[in-house]
Amino acid sequence: MLNTLKATVGTLALSAGLTTMALADDLSGTLRIISDMSNPAPRAVMEGLAAGFDEQHPGLTVELEVVDREAWKSQIRNALTANPPDVVNWYAANRMGPYVRAGLFEDISDMYASGDLPGLDSVKGAMTMDGKQWGVPYTYYQWGIYYREDIFKELGLSEPTTFEEEMANCQKIIDSGRKCYTIGSKFLWTAGGWFDYLNMRTNGFDFHMQLARGEVEWTDDRVRETFANWRKLIDMGAFIDDHQTYSWQEALPFMLKGEAAAYLMGNFVVPHLREAGLGDDQIDFYQFPKIADVAMGEDAPTDTFHIAANAQNKAAARAFLQYVTSPDVQSKINAADALGQLPVNANASVGDDEFLQQGFEMLSNNATGGIAQFFDRDFPAEMAALAMEGLQEFMVFPDNLDDILNRLESARGRIYK
Amino acid sequence: MATAHDDMSWVRRNRMTLTPLLFLAPGVLFFLAYVIIPILQSFNISLYDWDGLGQATYVGLDNYRELATDRAFEISLWNNVKWLVLYLLAIPAGLLIALFLNQTIVGIRLYKSLFFFPFVISQVVVGLVFSWFYLPREGLLNAVLGVVGMDPINVLGDPTLATYGIIAAGLWPQTAYCMILYLTGLNAVDPEQIEAGRLDGAKGWRMLWHVILPQLKPATFIAFVVTIIGALRSFDLISIMTNGGPFGSTRVLSFYMFEKALSEYGFRMGYGSAIAVVLFLIMLVFIGYFLWSMYQDEKAARH
Known part of the structure; x- marks a missing residue:
């Protein structure tokens, strides 16, 4: 009962052994899934998920369509309105907003309430909007500072825990003729990551979220303080030159060649570093250091599955969400040899990989401030686009700060009505 | 019989006008559907605040004021x-x-x-x-x-x-x-x-x-x-x-x-x-x- 789209998949058969869930076996008809997991490894995972679910339910046909991840960001609108599929991929938190408000995502609060989704309590918040839950997460990953362990050793540096140590380290790195951080800000969002961390460390998670919700002025002194901290790094020449010309991948060679010592990035950077030939003794990870005495907040973007409000086969769609979030499936799809990210179910096991283990440890024990999604997922889309442009401008021309903040403040007045 | 004859003669009489019109029709139709009508729609949409999904709200010339x-x-x-x-x-x-x-x-x-x-x-x-x-x-x-x-x-x-x-x-x-x-x-x-x-x-x-x-x-x-x-x-x-x-x-x-x-x-x-x-x-x-x-x-x- 498997259509040709995924007939080729045999690698990751998340197969029939899963009996932990009480799945209704009376599922029938067709389950249509549109997924944006188009990169090679995620694609194999998604195809395995569809195949595994299909195998469990003899009466059901699973039809999977994988679309390009970037293209999906604009295609989802058409997909949900005209002839909608049953299940789609999307992102947590504010990014759900337009579809929740337009009534295109199915409200699945009852599944959380009735205990159909055990082990998801800690991630429920990211799926909540207007007091209801609109989907399930299937994976998330930590952000942090990935650095060249060998360069740190050579210079006798240790992982910093405070901003003073961070800057002292950075000064030594600069004195050795290197840059502290590589970054490619051509597509802007990388600068958003820096702002997230500097603002969460300077003013705390709650303040950061207030800013995201439009409740604080951009010209507020606390925001300026964040930029003042950022400026310290910029003025000492911590970032590579001409970063506005590079994409985030084009900025990787600086770290690979040892011209820059570290990269503030999501965990998805690790496979790139490894494929380029850096061994595990050359790369390591540390949490963004403390600045002010506030609880640490972390960025951990979450990717999700949702049921379309106009889905044809909601029974099967709900069963699929249960299947995807069950502990066994979660352990398998997030393992180091699959997605290589963190499982969302508390009962699942974290992949055997030093970065996954460190990230999980950090998010479980040392992110007491709260978990943010990411700059462009927490701020409304339009505000995020304008703000990230301003952040990039600040990184190139720090003196333009007043102009940038005034511009963002007037945009705030218009965007949050 | 007489009407049929009249019909034919009407077509025949206007052949010089009808033929070019018929030849033009497909082009004109497509041009209307894909060029002229979308232009008019753009004019119309520019008067609304609309995210492409939900309800569109009429805002008059606000979009143009913002542009300024x-x-x-x-x-x-x-x-x-x-x-x-x-x-x-x-x-x-x-x-x-x-x-x-x-x-x-x-x-x-x-x-x-x-x-x-x-x-x-x-x-x-x-x-x-x-x-x-x-x-x-x-x-x-x-x-x-x-x-x-x-x-x-x-x-x-x-x-x-x-x-x-x-x-x-x-x-x-x-x-x-x-x-x-x-x-x-x-x-x-x-x-x-x-x-x-x-x-x-x-x-x-x-x-x-x-x-x-x-x-x-x-x-x-x-x-x-x-x-x-x-x-x-x-x-x-x-x-x-x-x-x-x-x-x-x-x-x-x-x-x-x-x-x-x-x-x-x-x-x-x-x-x-x-x-x-x-x-x-x-x-x-x-x-x-x-x-x-x-x-x-x-x-x-x-x-």
């Missing part, structure tokens, strides 16, 4: 002007190369194809090649500047230079296009007139200006049209080379419209439509001029 105070819009508009003016350099450059190549020596066909080559490759490739050329450290441009002892520059990362850098990339294929237009035009230059000019003692610039150029007027007109259109369609180069950056300094109206209405962070359909309307009005000036001048030519030809 939007600095990103102002920058895009100025960049459009820069494109329109500087892109026209392709016409004299194309003429120069065409004159240079318009001779009969061995292998001239090969040289002509080589000069025409940039127009054959896709704009995306042109954009990529030039962004490598401009790369701040490895780029060829900075290598050359280094040889002559100048400091390296980051053309695409500098908000004051980036637009000019992209226009220069665009001029490369556009010059080739104008060159081909002029080469064809030069084939049609009347040798007798040149002979007559020579007898009267004209050569060099005077020959070019008074004898050759007037005969190239149709080619110049077409070159002008395609260059203006090309300048207004500069979307792909910008998207490839800078993605509108650094901090929005290389956007043009079409790119800004795309960002506001259709990109990842956009979906302000009303605002995007308002930008589209402004762009349409600018184009209308040129389209109007072209139509008028073609009409004048045809009128002159009929006399």
Whole structure:
């Protein structure tokens, strides 16, 4: 009962052994899934998920369509309105907003309430909007500072825990003729990551979220303080030159060649570093250091599955969400040899990989401030686009700060009505 | 019987009118459906605040008022002007190369194809090649500047230079296009007139200006049209080379419209439509001029 789209998949058969869930076996008809997991490894995972679910339910046909991840960001609108599929991929938190408000995502609060989704309590918040839950997460990953362990050793540096140590380290790195951080800000969002961390460390998670919700002025002194901290790094020449010309991948060679010592990035950077030939003794990870005495907040973007409000086969769609979030499936799809990210179910096991283990440890024990999604997922889309442009401008021309903040403040007045 | 006869005679009587109308109908229908109606829809949508999904709210001219105070819009508009003016350099450059190549020596066909080559490759490739050329450290441009002892520059990362850098990339294929237009035009230059000019003692610039150029007027007109259109369609180069950056300094109206209405962070359909309307009005000036001048030519030809 498997259509040709995924007939080729045999690698990751998340197969029939899963009996932990009480799945209704009376599922029938067709389950249509549109997924944006188009990169090679995620694609194999998604195809395995569809195949595994299909195998469990003899009466059901699973039809999977994988679309390009970037293209999906604009295609989802058409997909949900005209002839909608049953299940789609999307992102947590504010990014759900337009579809929740337009009534295109199915409200699945009852599944959380009735205990159909055990082990998801800690991630429920990211799926909540207007007091209801609109989907399930299937994976998330930590952000942090990935650095060249060998360069740190050579210079006798240790992982910093405070901003003073961070800057002292950075000064030594600069004195050795290197840059502290590589970054490619051509597509802007990388600068958003820096702002997230500097603002969460300077003013705390709650303040950061207030800013995201439009409740604080951009010209507020606390925001300026964040930029003042950022400026310290910029003025000492911590970032590579001409970063506005590079994409985030084009900025990787600086770290690979040892011209820059570290990269503030999501965990998805690790496979790139490894494929380029850096061994595990050359790369390591540390949490963004403390600045002010506030609880640490972390960025951990979450990717999700949702049921379309106009889905044809909601029974099967709900069963699929249960299947995807069950502990066994979660352990398998997030393992180091699959997605290589963190499982969302508390009962699942974290992949055997030093970065996954460190990230999980950090998010479980040392992110007491709260978990943010990411700059462009927490701020409304339009505000995020304008703000990230301003952040990039600040990184190139720090003196333009007043102009940038005034511009963002007037945009705030218009965007949050 | 009588009615049938009348019908036939009505068709027959109006055959001269009906036939062209029938032939025109499919074209006109498609033109209406895909060009005219969407233009009117854009005008309409530009009066609404609409995210493309939910309910559209009527906001009157608010979108246009916002445009008037939007600095990103102002920058895009100025960049459009820069494109329109500087892109026209392709016409004299194309003429120069065409004159240079318009001779009969061995292998001239090969040289002509080589000069025409940039127009054959896709704009995306042109954009990529030039962004490598401009790369701040490895780029060829900075290598050359280094040889002559100048400091390296980051053309695409500098908000004051980036637009000019992209226009220069665009001029490369556009010059080739104008060159081909002029080469064809030069084939049609009347040798007798040149002979007559020579007898009267004209050569060099005077020959070019008074004898050759007037005969190239149709080619110049077409070159002008395609260059203006090309300048207004500069979307792909910008998207490839800078993605509108650094901090929005290389956007043009079409790119800004795309960002506001259709990109990842956009979906302000009303605002995007308002930008589209402004762009349409600018184009209308040129389209109007072209139509008028073609009409004048045809009128002159009929006399």
